[in-house]
Amino acid sequence: MALPPEKARVVIVGGGVIGCSVAYHLTKLGWTDVVLLERKQLTSGTTWHAAGLIAQLRATQNMTRLAKYSQELYGNLEAETGVATGFRRNGSITVALSEERREEILRQASMARAFGVEVEEISPSELKTRYPHLNTEDVKAAVYLDKDGQGDPANIALAMARGARQRGAQIIERTKVMGFVKDGRRITGVSWEAEGESGTIACDHVVNCAGMWGHEVGRQMGVNVPLHACEHFYIVTDTVPGLGQLPVLRVPEECAYYKEDAGKILLGAFEPVAKPWGMKGIPEDFEFDQLPEDFDHFEPILEQAVNRMPLLAEAGIHTFFNGPESFTPDDAYHLGLAPEMDNVWVAAGFNSIGIQSAGGAGMALAAWMDSGEKPFDLGDVDIARMQPFQGNRTYLFERSKETLGLLYADHFPYRQKATARGIRRSPLHEALKTEGAVFGEVSGWERANWFADRGQVAAYEYSWKRQNWFENSAREHKAIRENVGIYDMTSFGKIRVEGPDAEAFLNHVSASNLSVPVGKIVYSQFLNGSGGIEADVTITRLSETVFLVVTPAATRIADQAWMRRHLGDHRVTLTDMTAAEAVICVMGPNARKLLQKVSPDDFGNDANPFGTCQDIEIGMAVARAHRVTYVGELGWELYVSADMAAYVFEVLRDAGRDLDAKLCGLHMMDSCRIEKGFRHFGHDISSEDHILEAGLGFAIKKTDVPYIGREAVERKREQGLQRRLVQFLLSDPEPLLYHAEPIVRDGRITGYLSSGNYGHHLGGAVGLGYVPCAGETAQDVLASTYEIEVAGRRISATASLRPLYDPKSERVKV
Known part of the structure; x- marks a missing residue:
């Protein structure tokens, strides 16, 4: 039996179909110093008993791209390796x-x-x-x-294993990984044992492809891999x-x-x-x-x-067969660089679609490892989306009862998980629940999505048509547009960036200029080397040496990991402050009037212009009022220490009754933001969406200070845009838009909607989506006729490059 070498560039743990795929694709990229360790025999965990269904269509374009790649790969493997894969296109x-x-x-x-x-x-x-x-x-x-x-699952894996061996990889069976040697945020060695022998392989990278063992192997590595x-x-x-x-x-x-x-x-x-x-x-x-x-x-x-x-x-x-398969909390597999470590990669938790996914997932991970950057947007499956608590065994046990069945359940829009709920709660949770809040869940956070009327059942009734909360959310939307609404955004990720080099560091990692006065709020993006958007944040300068970076709830871990990996020698500390402060939003034309009822402070434009914050008194408490908006109206986000949040909410709620202030949910926020054309990270903007093509060039710093992605921005300005993000409004008020509906330009499908919702003020469904425009002016793009295809029916749509609601942003600055 061959024993493992003393050193390798990468050690892959696990010899199922995904481990074999990672080895295969790394060697295709020229990595010869590749070692794969399998505790028993290749495919002996779950690969061997997979059904072997190989479909192309997934829920997003990039997941479909990976599935289509798998198909093409499996069709050619036999000719390359001599191993029959049993692959056939039978539809x-x-x-x-x-x-x-x-x-x-x-x-x-x-x-x-x-x-x-x-x-x-x-x-x-x-x-x-x-x-x-x-x-x-x-x-x-x-x-x-x-x-x-x-296809034949085992032979597909064995074909990729042979292909990897032919290019120099060592694949060693009957060798169990016993532990890992760590040096700070890196693994420097993998300890193994085999038939009385033992040793340690020194390595530069480690990949967890351990399948249903991946959770436990992750714990040994010091990374969170939630699956059951x-x-x-x-x-x-x-x-x-x-x-x-x-x-x-x-x-x-x-x-x-x-x-x-x-x-x-x-x-x-x-x-x-x-x-x-x-x-x-x-x-x-x-x-x-x-x-x-x-x-x-x-x-x-x-x-x-x-x-x-x-x-x-x-x-x-x-x-009659019964075999184990591993499932993740959200039915998406885990891929990518683990946020807790700097050289630990994960490809595990394939939710019973491992055969159709493995080819593409192995290709994508190998490309990421080779270049240091994602080959395209992998946000759907990026391991950095997982929260630490999701590695809890009780949580995984409860959630896994549901996730297997969700693969074939109705994939209704806005469908919420039913199991393993109630784990992360805002200080306002019980008060909102008493008021009729119906909660959704994001990254474990319970968030009020809409408010039921008195006597109405406070629960979702799912449909592809108008759901039971449609009119409730319309009234909340109307309150924000015409009066004043209150909603809870405590789930915002909040990262404190502190130290003598905080300003210089943020000017390096952010595309915006952070050399601003204390109290200034900057809307910004973190870019990669291609000019793609890795994070969409607001950054507030709290003092000369302290900034607060506010992120979406789902991306706090990924955004903090991105910053940490680009710290270099900057003297800066990063601290997660998410749970320390609640965020209560007061938005709408009468927002100033409501705040003046409960605070002696000045909320006028001179004292508190748009894009700034001030410390305020509110009732008998104190808060920090940030004048920003994601709904396109006058308003403030009130940052309140968690211990005073419930009190501050009561003060606002009581004072707001005279103004008929309405409690609002996050479905309202999304419908308002899409009317205003505000981008949603993960849908409208991602790591492969160039900041200029996303229409966010206004956020880029106008100084000569270098920043990550600057060369790509300058290159794009010279070469011109290849596509533009366009806003669409359907002419027919009845159909609903969600995402991925085809964009039909002059009779031909040219793209799809990145996000969609109903524009209650505009009177129809609204979507955002990219339109190819190489060599075209903005006028050329808008001169075409557009339709959006919904369930096979094409509906005419108005296209706009400026927000259809308040295009000059006059309402937010009154």
């Missing part, structure tokens, strides 16, 4: 049994067209032709993707005479998928309430293992399946 069909699911799959079909995926909507009669064994009596609609396929194994069931029939080759079939409303393979049918399930597994750890000898059968758990799925495909009633069951 896939998804059916809808209800009007709501019909809307969903037709919207997905529109999204597929925007992402360049071939898709065909087929009628129930056409479905019967393509899948003759199916009961189609209650089928409302179906979509067919011709290029989807299936669940039991995953499928049956395989005996050979069915004359079955013939069939597309993969998904019937999500019955939690079932069907795969034909070698004349047999594999029926798999994603049941609504899953069975977590491995709470006491995974057995040491686990290798190609099955879990005990639980027919009672699977039986409801099978009963529906027999009705859906009557031939199952006659076919014998050859195999």
Whole structure:
């Protein structure tokens, strides 16, 4: 048996399909000093029993890009390596049994067209032709993707392993990782043990590809990798005479998928309430293992399946399989550089889509490791999105019961997780709950999304049409536009940047000028070397040596990690202050009037102009009033120490009754911000969206002080824009926009909406999206005719490069 070397450039922990993919792609980029360690045999964890479905379409363009890459790779692997992957493009069909699911799959079909995926909507009669064994009596609609396929999971992994070996990688089985040697924020060695031998590999990088062991291996590494194994069931029939080759079939409303393979049918399930597994750890000898059968758990799925495909009633069951798969808290896998360390990478937690994801994920991670920058936006799966508490075992146990089933559940807009809730609460939580707040969850934070009327059930009723809170949010929107509203933004990430070099450091990491007076608030972006936006923040100068960086709730960890990795020799400390202060927003034309009722301080333009903050008294408490807005109206964000927040809210609430001040939720905030054309990080702007093409050039510093991304900004100014972010308003007031709807320019799909919501003041749905414009002026872009495609229907839209609401921003500065 070959023993591991004493040194390697990178050590990959885990020999499933993703570990093999990372090794394969690193060697393709010229990394020869690659070592992969597998505790047992390659594929012996979960890869070997995967169903091997290989679809192209995912929920976002970049996830679709990765899935399409996987397909193309697997189609060519056999010729390269000599290992048969069993890959074939036999297509896939998804059916809808209800009007709501019909809307969903037709919207997905529109999204597929925007992402360049071939898709065909087929009628129930056409479905019967393509899948003759199916009961189609209650089928409302179906979509067919011709290029989807299936493959042999184990051989796909083994093919990539051979490809990696052919280019110099060492893949060593029967070798268990025992621990890691750490030096500050780096791992310098990986300790191993194999058949009585042991040693340590010195290394520059480590990759956690340990699958369902990834959580525990992450703990040993000092990084948070939240995932939990669940039991995953499928049956395989005996050979069915004359079955013939069939597309993969998904019937999500019955939690079932069907795969034909070698004349047999594999029926798999994603049941609504899953069975977590491995709470006491995974057995040491686990290798190609099955879990005990639980027919009672699977039986409801099978009963529906027999009705859906009557031939199952006659076919014998050859195999009843139960094997573990790992699932993450949000059903997105973990990829990227762990925020806690500087050379620890993660590729784990693939939520039962590891085969279709592994090729693209391995390619993307290898490119990131090789260049030091993400090859494109990977925010959907970036490990830095995970919060520390999400590594809690009890939390993972509770959440994993739900996440498996969510893969096939209705993907309604605004759908909230039902399990593992209530963990992070604002000091205002109970007061808002008493007032009828209906909460959503982001990064564990419970946030009031809308307020139920007296007598109305304070809960979501989901739909693709107007949901039960639509009119509630419209009234909240109206209050912000015409009067005054109060809402809670305590979940803002708050990072204190302090030290003698704080100003110089922020001028380096930020594209904006931070050489400003004390009390000034600067809207800013952190850029990468390509001019893409890594963070979208406001920065307030609190003193000569102290700044407060305010971030979205979901990106605080990523934004703080970005700053820390660019500290260099600057004498600066970074402190997470998120839980220390609540943020109460008072917004609307009468915001000043409300604050003057509760504070003796001056809120006029001379004393407190837009973009500045001041310390104030409010009732008997003190706060810091930041005059900024994300809703496009006069208003303040009040930063209040957590101990006084409930009191300050009571003071505002009581004083606001005379003004008919309305409590508002964050659905209102999003509908207001999109009317104003304000960008939403993670949707409208990301690491691959250039700051100038995003229309944020006004935030760039006008000095000669260098900053990260400056060369890319200057290059873009010289070369001209390749695309522009455009705002759209539908002419028909009825349809709703969410995101990813195709943009149709002069009859041709040219892009898709990055975000969408309803513009209650403008009287129709509003979206933002990028339009290609190489060699064109702004006037050229606006001279075209635009439509937005919604569930297959094209609706005319007004396009604008300036905000359709208050284009001169006069309302925020009154």
